Amino acid sequence: MTRDEILTAFDRIRVWQQGDRRAVHKPLLVLLALGRLLRGESPLVEFAGIEDKLGKLLEEFGPSGSERTRHNPFWHLRTDGVWRLEGPPEITSRPAGATPTITELRRGRVEGGFAEPVRLALAHDPALVAEIARRILNAHFPESIRQDVAAAVGLSPDADNPAAPEQEQRRRDPAFREKVLLAYEYRCCVCGHDLRMGGHAIGLEAAHIKWFQARGPDVVQNGLALCSLHHKIFDLGAFTVLPENHQIVFSRHLMGGDDTKAKLLAHHGAGLIQPQGKECLPHPEFLAWHRAEVFREPARE
Known part of the structure; x- marks a missing residue:
């Protein structure tokens, strides 16, 4: 061959x-x-x-x-x-x-x-x-x-x-990141991270809820503004967002010491920091996909 x-x-x-x-x-x-x-x-x-x-x-x-x-x-x-x-x-x-x-x-x-x-x-x-x-x-x-x-x-x-x-064959939309970060006012929608150097946001990323590799679209309703840490663990299935109330739910598989729990698991059960307009809210279809295909069940109570 x-x-x-x-x-x-x-x-x-x-x-x-x-x-x-x-x-x-x-x-x-x-x-x-x-x-x-x-x-x-x-x-x-x-x-x-x-x-x-x-x-x-x-x-x-x-x-x-x-x-x-x-x-x-x-x-x-x-x-x-x-x-x-x-x-x-x-x-x-x-x-x-x-x-x-x-x-x-x-x-x-x-x-x-x-x-x-x-x-x-x-x-x-x-x-x-x-x-x-x-x-x-x-x-x-x-x-x-x-x-x-x-x-x-x-x-x-x-x-x-x-x-x-x-x-x-399927090109990414180069404007996706900017649209998502603007919708969430350049802060992580989980922890509020908003570090900047001049006009540059540091450690802030636009995450696909339904992965691009799974044909998730480059639209704001399929994006979340997340700090690099929350982006990574979101893609690993450590937490998800409930479609019905946008509540953040962590997996029982995510573990750590007291300091880690204080920093990460403090957001368990909290509501997502909302975007500027209702039209930017995560679409339930994409959140349901993440829960079914990425999130590591079972969820914490």
């Missing part, structure tokens, strides 16, 4: 899709396998040897409960032409739709890894590995957490490189 053919194959990996629900199982498995390849680990790995790590990645960066289907990408990725499986024929010869259970993959000691032409090309071209990783990160995760995902799988791609082709 040529370099372009391999890039195209990874760009076209099919992810499970049902409406607006997120599915990052295959992307996380590919990133995990790329990290293993760069570290010189065995080209094939038993499902049992990778399932805990993949489950933790899904638990941290996927929708709530996605770790329960951690075996699906291990089985289904081979239909995209970049992955192969080895193991008992009574398992590996099944049609794609006959997904083995987690127990069957463990007991059958089924192994998975990149298809041989792909593995050889990646082994001889570390820059290709980095390019694939960048494309996957840009296509499936917001910028605020890309480096966290990369670090978790043992990669360190440059997040500033161009996005994958399908992302390039």
Whole structure:
């Protein structure tokens, strides 16, 4: 396979899709396998040897409960032409739709890894590995957490490189940030952070409620003005905003010492600092998407 053919194959990996629900199982498995390849680990790995790590990645960066289907990408990725499986024929010869259970993959000691032409090309071209990783990160995760995902799988791609082709087809609105910050009067709508240097807002960002990677629009009703800390933990699912009353709710998974709780969890149950006009309020549809696809359930009482 040529370099372009391999890039195209990874760009076209099919992810499970049902409406607006997120599915990052295959992307996380590919990133995990790329990290293993760069570290010189065995080209094939038993499902049992990778399932805990993949489950933790899904638990941290996927929708709530996605770790329960951690075996699906291990089985289904081979239909995209970049992955192969080895193991008992009574398992590996099944049609794609006959997904083995987690127990069957463990007991059958089924192994998975990149298809041989792909593995050889990646082994001889570390820059290709980095390019694939960048494309996957840009296509499936917001910028605020890309480096966290990369670090978790043992990669360190440059997040500033161009996005994958399908992302390039849909351009971001350069005015989105300014419109959102203006709506919230240049302050974090959670904590009120409004530090400035002259006319420049410092550490203040426009966050998408429904991620751009999930086809969230660049409109004020899909944005929140957040300080860099609250932006990051919002994208990690540490808190969400209730559609019915714009109340801030934190996840039970967010923990820390007394000082951390005093600074962060003090906002639990508080109302969002309102934008200047009702037409700028977060749309319930986008808030519901964040609660379902990003927020780490359960919520604190």
